[in-house]
Amino acid sequence: MEAAGGDESMDVQEPSVSGHRRTSAKPVWTSLEEAVQMKTEGNAFYKEKKIRSAIGRYHRALLVLRGLDSDVMASVKGFGPEIPALTPEQEASLRSTQVDCYNNLAACLLQKPSVDYSRVRDYSLRVLKWRPGDVKALYRAGVATLEMGDALTAKQYLTQASREQPNDANVRRNLQRAEEKLSRDLQKERAMYRGMFPSGVKSSAEEGMNQTHRASGEALAGQLNAPNEASN
Structure with a gap:
């Protein structure tokens, strides 16, 4: 069954800043593997032409990755647990998964009856920044x-x-x-x-x-x- 329509409109939001430090955080590799799994599920939905479900999975994968991205977390330092510095291998996995998700999101948006070309361009430029x-x-x-x-x-x-x-x-x-x-x-x-x-x-x-x-x-x-x- 295709995912609910709410997935389609989900944006990649900044991590929540509530003023309270979280008491625990997932290990880095666990989060990276979770994001890769969501991306893989998105790819499967895309092949089945379930575009809304694919979009939802890619967005969720990117939300997981934002919590590991030092460029993003620097702006909310002090409001959550300190993330450890990523190893070169972890950094490569993070960027590769981000690039794939943004590339695939752009592909999904181009399949919709009404295309938001500004978002397609934005996602594509993010890919070109890193690749x-x-x-x-x-x-x-x-x-x-x-x-x-x-x-x-x-x-x-x-x-x-x-x-x-x-x-x-x-x-x-x-x-x-x-x-x-x-x-x-x-x-x-x-x-x-x-x-x-x-x-x-x-x-x-x-x-x-x-x-x-x-x-x-x-x-x-x-x-x-x-x-x-x-x-x-």
Whole structure:
């Protein structure tokens, strides 16, 4: 049976801060294994196309992991038991499970009849923060950004994905969509400039506009290619 609809709307919340210290905490490996198990259950639900149930499992896995994430717990220090420093192996397991859950959440959201593209992009950018160059995250970030109206940024994400997966039909199709939208937008801007300026300054105005587009694209490409710089 598919999980109740409440799972679907569950957000990844900050750990509760009540002013009272907890008296016990699960061992690190126990929590990591619990999160991995929830992720595995989410994957099974996803394969069965039970999207709401899958979303609920991924969110719950991330909630468990937040209590182990030093980046998160630093902001609530003093309100709960001190978590031990993770070993390199534990840290790797934590990040790997987080990345998989965020990647899979983005995939789930794209399967819904009404897609929240801002959340798809947010989840995909979190993946890229920890796993730069992840093709699936680049593709989903590109699709979400394109649907949100930013064809220039979408093209950069999809171009990077295309370099890694040049034969992927979905990547090629959405990259073409981004390029077509950029072309339409450029034509609209040119038409606007033609109506604003006398004929003697049309060419210089259009050239300035083209240079601005090229400069914006080059600057954005540099930002996307910089290591570990994708924002949350």
